[in-house]
Amino acid sequence: MLYLALFLFVLALLFLFQGNRQRRESGLPGGRVVYTDTRAWGEVEKPLFWAELGLTGKPDYLVEREGRIIPVEVKSGRTPEAPYDSHIFQVAAYCLLVEKTYGKRPPYGIIHYPNRDFAVDYTPALESALLDELAEMRRDEVRTNVQRSHEDAARCRKCGFRKVCDQSLA
Ligand code: SF4
Numbered sequence: 001m002l003y004l005a006l007f008l009f010v011l012a013l014l015f016l017f018q019g020n021r022q023r024r025e026s027g028l029p030g031g032r033v034v035y036t037d038t039r040a041w042g043e044v045e046k047p048l049f050w051a052e053l054g055l056t057g058k059p060d061y062l063v064e065r066e067g068r069i070i071p072v073e074v075k076s077g078r079t080p081e082a083p084y085d086s087h088i089f090q091v092a093a094y095c096l097l098v099e100k101t102y103g104k105r106p107p108y109g110i111i112h113y114p115n116r117d118f119a120v121d122y123t124p125a126l127e128s129a130l131l132d133e134l135a136e137m138r139r140d141e142v143r144t145n146v147q148r149s150h151e152d153a154a155r156c157r158k159c160g161f162r163k164v165c166d167q168s169l170a
Contacts, residue, residue: 041072048097053134059094063110069098072110079115087111088120092130095122 041061049056059071071094075087091109099105108119120126140146148167156162156170 048094048101050097050100052100055093055097055134057090057093057097059091059098059109060112062098068104068106069102070106070108070110071095071098072112074112076114079113083111083113083118083120088126089130089133091120092122092126096127096130 041063044058044062047056047058060074061072063070063072071091073091091111095106095109106122108121111118111120153169156168162168162170
């Protein structure tokens with residue numbers, strides 16, 4: 001379990017660092033604003049797990065719509081004009097887990113910010129970018145020296161690895 005928790009943490013970190021770059025390169029779509037009725041949302045009790053990739057994750061909610069199961073990720077803080085790339089990849093990972101767990105592919109996932117909701121289409125391009133990220137992450141796991149992928153000191157200030165990272169900018 002510790003390994004899985006660590007895996008997820010590293011996944012979130014890598015998505016945060018690499019999401020913007022990956023999306024720019026692949027031209028992935030952003031989210032579209034949708035209306036959602038939060039009364040229909042069902043909380044997820046157990047994490048979803050896909051053994052083949054050792055991937056696990058727990059969306060905040062799962063919503064059933066027209067026979068499909070839609071993952072919902074709730075974010076606090078400032079509502080952006082468009083969803084952050086790291087959040088798009090996170091919801092894509094939940095779509096993948098929902099598909100592997102329930103055998104039905106969600107057409108989209110939802111990111112719920114305080115003032116706006118976005119539907120993120122779970123397209124083959126997004127899935128492919130996600131799988132690329134996971135493969136790259138696996139390669140990084142066995143590297144002894146992983147280079148910093150950004151020049152953003154603010155990220156380092158908020159990073160939990162700052163004290164042990166020899167590439168920290170803060
Ligand atoms: S402290 Fe290190 S691991 Fe954390 S964001 Fe900065 S460079 Fe990345």
